[in-house]
Amino acid sequence: MEEQNAHFRHILLYYFRKGRNTSQAYKKLCAVYGNEALKERQCQNWFAKFRSGDFSIKMRNNLAVQLQLMRVISRPLSIEIVIA
DSSP states (O other): OHHHHHHHHHHHHHHHHTTOOHHHHHHHHHHHHOTTSOOHHHHHHHHHHHHTTOOOOSOOOHHHHHHHHHHHHOOOOOOOOOOO
16 A cells, blocks of 8 residues: 555655646546545645655655645744834
8 A cells, every 4th residue: 555655745746846736646646546546635735745846756654744735835924013
């Protein structure tokens, strides 16, 4: 199973570098490997990782991946306090 998942990550990196979006990559993978090959959210997570500049396709500790993705997709929240 891990070997197949690594194969999917290679394919996702290929589509990312070709300029495709997650939806396109997900549809292509499902067309070849079936709808249960992986979840669309997995594609989104890997694309976010690639956008951050990390092109490593090795699986890391799930917590480390989540923290990195939180940094990539989180945006600073500006709060303005008005005292009258």
